Amino acid sequence: MDRLSLNPTTSAAHELNLAQPFTGQPTGLWLLRFGRLSLLLDRRAWLASLLLLLATVVLVGLSLGSGTVKIAPLDALAALFNQGETKNIFIVRDLRLTRVLAGGMAGAALGMAGCLLQTLSRNRLANPDTIGIDNAATAFAVASVVGVSTTLAPSGMALIGAITMLSLTFALSGGAGTRGYRFLITGLGLGAICGAATNLMLARAPIDAANDAFPWTIGSLNDRSGITVSLLAWGVVILLPLAAIVGKRLNLVRLPDAVAQSLGVRVNRLRFFTILLAGSLTGLAVAVAGPVGMIGLAAPELGRRLAGPRTVPIVPSALAGACFTMLADLLGRTLFSPTEIPVGIVTALVGGPYLLWFLLRTPRGKQL
Amino acid sequence: MATTLLSRRMLIGVLAAFGLLAIVILLSLGVGSDNAIGLAQVFAVLQGAGDDQARLTVLDLRVPRTIIGVLVGVALGSAGALLQAAARNPLAEPGLLGVSAGSATAVVVSIALGASLNNLQVGVAIFGALIGCSVALGVARMSGLGDDPIRLVLAGAALSSMLAAVSSVILLTDQRTADEVRFWTIGAIAGRNLSSITSAIPVLLLGLAVALLLARPLAALALGEKVASGLGQRPKLVRTGVMISVALLVGSATAMAGPIGFVGLVVPIAARAMVGPDIRRALILAVLLGPSFVLLADVLSRIVARPTETPLGVISALIGAPILVLIVRSQRLPAL
Numbered sequence: 001m002d003r004l005s006l007n008p009t010t011s012a013a014h015e016l017n018l019a020q021p022f023t024g025q026p027t028g029l030w031l032l033r034f035g036r037l038s039l040l041l042d043r044r045a046w047l048a049s050l051l052l053l054l055a056t057v058v059l060v061g062l063s064l065g066s067g068t069v070k071i072a073p074l075d076a077l078a079a080l081f082n083q084g085e086t087k088n089i090f091i092v093r094d095l096r097l098t099r100v101l102a103g104g105m106a107g108a109a110l111g112m113a114g115c116l117l118q119t120l121s122r123n124r125l126a127n128p129d130t131i132g133i134d135n136a137a138t139a140f141a142v143a144s145v146v147g148v149s150t151t152l153a154p155s156g157m158a159l160i161g162a163i164t165m166l167s168l169t170f171a172l173s174g175g176a177g178t179r180g181y182r183f184l185i186t187g188l189g190l191g192a193i194c195g196a197a198t199n200l201m202l203a204r205a206p207i208d209a210a211n212d213a214f215p216w217t218i219g220s221l222n223d224r225s226g227i228t229v230s231l232l233a234w235g236v237v238i239l240l241p242l243a244a245i246v247g248k249r250l251n252l253v254r255l256p257d258a259v260a261q262s263l264g265v266r267v268n269r270l271r272f273f274t275i276l277l278a279g280s281l282t283g284l285a286v287a288v289a290g291p292v293g294m295i296g297l298a299a300p301e302l303g304r305r306l307a308g309p310r311t312v313p314i315v316p317s318a319l320a321g322a323c324f325t326m327l328a329d330l331l332g333r334t335l336f337s338p339t340e341i342p343v344g345i346v347t348a349l350v351g352g353p354y355l356l357w358f359l360l361r362t363p364r365g366k367q368l
Numbered sequence: 369m370a371t372t373l374l375s376r377r378m379l380i381g382v383l384a385a386f387g388l389l390a391i392v393i394l395l396s397l398g399v400g401s402d403n404a405i406g407l408a409q410v411f412a413v414l415q416g417a418g419d420d421q422a423r424l425t426v427l428d429l430r431v432p433r434t435i436i437g438v439l440v441g442v443a444l445g446s447a448g449a450l451l452q453a454a455a456r457n458p459l460a461e462p463g464l465l466g467v468s469a470g471s472a473t474a475v476v477v478s479i480a481l482g483a484s485l486n487n488l489q490v491g492v493a494i495f496g497a498l499i500g501c502s503v504a505l506g507v508a509r510m511s512g513l514g515d516d517p518i519r520l521v522l523a524g525a526a527l528s529s530m531l532a533a534v535s536s537v538i539l540l541t542d543q544r545t546a547d548e549v550r551f552w553t554i555g556a557i558a559g560r561n562l563s564s565i566t567s568a569i570p571v572l573l574l575g576l577a578v579a580l581l582l583a584r585p586l587a588a589l590a591l592g593e594k595v596a597s598g599l600g601q602r603p604k605l606v607r608t609g610v611m612i613s614v615a616l617l618v619g620s621a622t623a624m625a626g627p628i629g630f631v632g633l634v635v636p637i638a639a640r641a642m643v644g645p646d647i648r649r650a651l652i653l654a655v656l657l658g659p660s661f662v663l664l665a666d667v668l669s670r671i672v673a674r675p676t677e678t679p680l681g682v683i684s685a686l687i688g689a690p691i692l693v694l695i696v697r698s699q700r701l702p703a704l
Contacts, residue, residue: 123519130525172693185696188464188525189689192629195532196685199554200678207547214546218536293533297526345540348533355530359507359523 045313048306052319056104059326063100064092066334102229102288103221103329103343104322105236107295109285111321112236112243112314113278114296115303119250119312120274121181124358127296128282131184132191134291136165137283138216139194139201141290145213146205154216155228155287162283165190169279183275219292219344221329228288235284240318243277247312250274292328292344294351295321297358378649381642385656392663396434397426399667429558436557436565436624437666438659441631443572443621445658446579446651447614448632449639453586453647454505454610458637458695459521462497462618463629466527470500471622472553473531480538480545490568494619501615503527505607555628555681557666568620575616576655582609583648590647628662628681630688635661637691 061073064080071079071088078084079092113128120126128134140161141154165187173186198217202210215222249270252260257267282296302324303316325343328350332341398407405422412418413426444462451460451467462468474496507523535553539546585606588596593603621628638661639653665683672678 121522123522125519125522125526127526129529130522174697182696185459185521186693188521189692189696192463192685192692193682193689196554196629196679196682199550200682203550203554203679207543210550211543211546214536214540218533218540291529293529342540344533345537348530348537352530352534355526356503359503359527 045307045311045316048303048308048313048316049319051306052303052316052323055323056319056326059323059330060100060104063103063326063330064096066330067091067096098224098226098229099221099329100326101233102224103325105229105232106221106285106289106292107299107321107323107325108236108240108318109232109281109321110292110295110325111299111303111317111319112240113281113285114321115300115312115314115317116243116246116250116274116278116281117184117296118300119247120253120271120278121184122254124301125297126184127300128278128285129291129293129296130188130191131279131282132169132187132189132194133162133165133279133282134286135191135194135198136161137286138291139198140164141216142198142201142213145216146201146209153225153228155225158216158290159228159231159283159287161194162287165194166279166283170275215342216290218342218348219286219290220342221289222340222342224288232284232288235280236318239277239281240315243281243318244314246270246274246277247314250312289325290344292325292347294347294355295324298351298354299324378643378652381639381649381653382656384642385653385660388660389656392660392667393434393438395667396437396663397430399670400425400430433557433666434663437663439565439569439572440557440621440625440628441635441657441659441662442576442655443617443658444628444631445635445639445654445661446576447617447621448658449636449647449651449654450579450582450586450610450614450617451501451504451632452636453590453650454607455520456590457520459633459692460504461630461633462501462614463627463632464521464528464692465500465504465524466531467497467500467504467614467618468622468627468629469528469531470503471497471619472627473535474499475622476535476538476545476549476553479548480542490571490620490623493623494571494615497619497622498611498615500527500531501611501618505611552626554679555626555684556669556679557625557662558669558677558680565624568623571616572620575613575620578609578613579617579651582606582613583651586610586647590645626681628684630684630692631658631661634688634691637695 057077058073060080061077064076065071065073069091071091075084075088076092079088080097082089082093110128114126117126117128117131118124137158138161141158144154144157169183169187169190172190173182202213202217205213249265252263252265253267253270255263260267285292299321300313300317302320303313306320307313307316324347328346329343332343332346335341394407397410398405405425409418409422410426410430413422418426447462447467448460451462451465452458454460471493474492478492504520504524504527507520539549585596585601588599588601589603589606591599596603596606635654635658636650638657639650643649643653662680662684665687666680669678669680669683672683
């Protein structure tokens with residue numbers, strides 16, 4: 001059995017039988033054995049979060065420091081807290097912070113949304129790219145770029161699109177359905193309509209307007225408006241604890257429904273909240289960054305790998321998502337500087353081969 | 369075999385499908401985005417009479433369009449029926465599984481590398497479809513057949529969104545390609561040149577022939593892999609055949625009309641509703657119903673937003689997506 005496979009029955013057995021030592025773990029990893037078992041495993045998830053937090057801080061420093069004017073990462077971090085040269089403080093806080101914040105928060109939101117959806121559907125392929133919300137955000141943003149006359153900025157339109165799609169999908173799917181499948185597929189279908197509408201608008205628009213709109217079809221962090229970014233940041237700050245609480249409950253939904261119910265979980269209500277949370281997080285993220293792919297698929301994977309199979313790794317997934325997005329944006333900005341590659345292109349190019357490997361590798365541990 | 373195919377239900381189904389097809393072809397010839405040329409004039413033109421404008425409209429616009437619609441419908445309808453039978457999954461559809469996306473991405477890449485839509489190589493589209501199809505069926509094998517229909521669709525969705533991102537990358541960096549492809553990528557059967565599809569037709573016919581040959585083994589495979597092996601079929605070979613056939617069909621359809629989704633979802637479902645789940649019958653019905661669906665969507669595309677036309681890809685998504693939602697909303701997914 002793959003160490004990553006979260007076989008519901010075995011983990012259930014250990015959950016219910018704490019006296020028996022847990023021997024299913026491979027050795028030499030994050031597992032430190034003191035005291036009670038549950039403490040051990042929390043420790044592993046906690047250490048994973050700490051490690052990822054460290055990586056996040058390093059990436060924030062690097063991202064804030066790189067650009068036309070190079071600033072050492074430590075100076076950049078100091079400047080973030082109003083220390084050091086005035087010039088650096090201006091560059092970091094007034095020019096670069098919005099972008100880094102946008103990337104980090106969008107990545108964190110997508111990572112959390114992916115983790116929630118994957119745990120709920122017990123499927124590693126469920127992810128925020130496929131529930132149609134990003135298609136809707138793209139369609140609305142493209143509409144505002146190619147000339148449906150509106151005073152709203154594209155990101156405002158994207159947010160409206162995301163909210164519209166989220167409520168529409170909820171209304172039409174009539175709730176989450178078993179494992180959230182009904183919601184996922186309804187979103188997929190509605191997303192297809194939005195995708196067709198986007199293509200239609202791109203084809204009808206004059207070529208210049210269509211070129212302006214293309215970044216919204218792939219996801220970019222360039223020139224984001226401060227309001228939507230702060231909306232996203234506040235959203236993540238508020239929703240992260242909620243997601244962590246829901247994640248703890250979701251751990252029990254890995255068990256068969258009847259068992260979870262007898263343990264006191266209101267399964268249907270939990271499903272509803274999970275999907276509402278995942279949808280809101282995705283909506284906020286795509287309103288800022290556009291449809292950045294692969295983050296919601298890959299971040300929970302890394303989170304699980306680091307945090308181990310015992311917890312639903314909400315916080316590690318969020319941090320991993322933030323790291324991935326900031327790293328992709330950093331690469332996109334610096335690799336072919338001064339030409340800038342949108343972050344969505346980097347994630348697609350790096351994530352594509354990863355996805356193919358993911359889909360075609362030998363079917364071990366497919367079940368969540 | 370003969371007794372299976374010639375039941376009364378099948379006979380009625382085939383006759384109904386033919387009737388529908390005839391009506392839809394007449395509609396496709398007779399309905400335009402304006403009301404200038406009606407059926408009477410169409411018949412006049414087809415008999416060699418009629419004024420110049422009517423001749424131009426009918427012979428150069430509507431007839432080619434109808435022919436392409438029929439071909440695309442045959443290809444996508446039968447490809448959908450095959451895929452659904454092979455994956456034993458009512459949601460297995462070339463568009464949803466990423467087969468069309470693979471084909472479209474390959475075309476975009478080839479155009480970025482210097483090809484042109486006018487002399488588009490069908491081979492490129494087929495190659496892309498083959499990749500998409502092999503990934504899709506590879507995933508279907510892994511997740512356990514008939515085990516979980518949604519898992520396959522999620523894999524396809526992930527694959528599609530990745531391929532769409534690759535296309536976007538190219539369109540973002542290459543203005544010429546973007547300008548050339550953006551009309552093609554919505555999926556439409558209007559304004560295509562008849563001469564440009566001649567290379568696609570033999571491929572399509574080959575794919576269809578393979579599909580018809582595979583009907584019988586697939587019917588055996590529907591009983592389960594072990595039973596099929598016991599009956600003398602070779603499941604691996606059959607699956608490879610399905611892959612090649614679907615790639616040929618979807619590739620040629622995409623080369624002709626661009627990526628068009630949901631045809632392969634709706635048509636086989638209608639076919640099964642009419643003649644039952646046996647793939648041998650459903651495939652024949654799908655071949656007949658596919659053109660009707662495509663042409664009907666195309667006729668709608670001319671009249672929903674008169675005087676402009678709405679591309680076929682948009683209409684088929686508008687029809688297909690609600691049907692997808694309805695399937696998922698039904699209490700349990702119909703097993704295949």
